[in-house]
Amino acid sequence: MAEREDVVLTRDVNVVTVPDGFTSILTKGEIVTIHQALGNNYTVVTQYGTMVRIASVDADALGKEHHQLHTLVSETSAEAVENNCWEVMKTVYDPEIPVNIVDLGLVYHCSVSPSKTNPDLNDVHVIMTLTAPGCGMGPVIQGDVEKAIRALPGVASVDVELALDPPWSREMMSEVAQLQLGLY
Incomplete structure (x- = not known):
């Protein structure tokens, strides 16, 4: 916009x-x-x-319409769920920066494993960071990631862990993000 x-x-x-x-x-x-x-x-x-x-x-x-998250694949295999996780994380934005958290380099890891409680579903574990350790929006962004992934088909549970080591730096941003922000 x-x-x-x-x-x-x-x-x-x-x-x-x-x-x-x-x-x-x-x-x-x-x-x-x-x-x-x-x-x-x-x-x-x-x-x-x-x-x-x-x-x-x-x-x-x-005066706007509610945005719906759409999954790309309705499959519930671990591989499909992981791909969907990465795609929905690309819909989460830092409210001050017009780049999604994946391209910002804030997501360090996303793993999907069979659920211990329901073999037809998967547990998702995400490790992410923030642009600054004391960011007040951190819990909000973390909640956005959890909510987006929890809504995906094939997901039993979601654990979004905040890690501050290694600390985020501009070099973690994708080339596309750096171009978008005029840093490249």
Whole structure:
């Protein structure tokens, strides 16, 4: 999304403030500017200059439609589930950076193994990091990853682990991400 768009909220909406990760409410009638509409959420700036994130399920408050996550493969084999995991993680964005977390280099590892409780399903383990150790949005992004993977067919459980070692650096970004951000 290149152009900013001002909208009037059509109802009260729950938000998460960026970058600290606190929850709050914006009220009906407030004017916000859509800063980023990528992945499954909206990053907006309030009339007071506060940046907040609005979940896709609340897109109607912005006059937008709710985004649905679509899986690429309905198979439930471990290989298909792992491929789907990587694809849905590409729909998760840092609310301040217009690049998905996979291309940012925040996802270190994703493994899929047969579930111990249901042999027809799989357990998923993801190891990821943050752009900064004290990022208040860390738990929010971690929750986005868990929610997206949990919604996939063939998944019994999801464990998203945050690791700060090795620390994230710009060199971990894909070439595409670096080009997108003008760093390459």
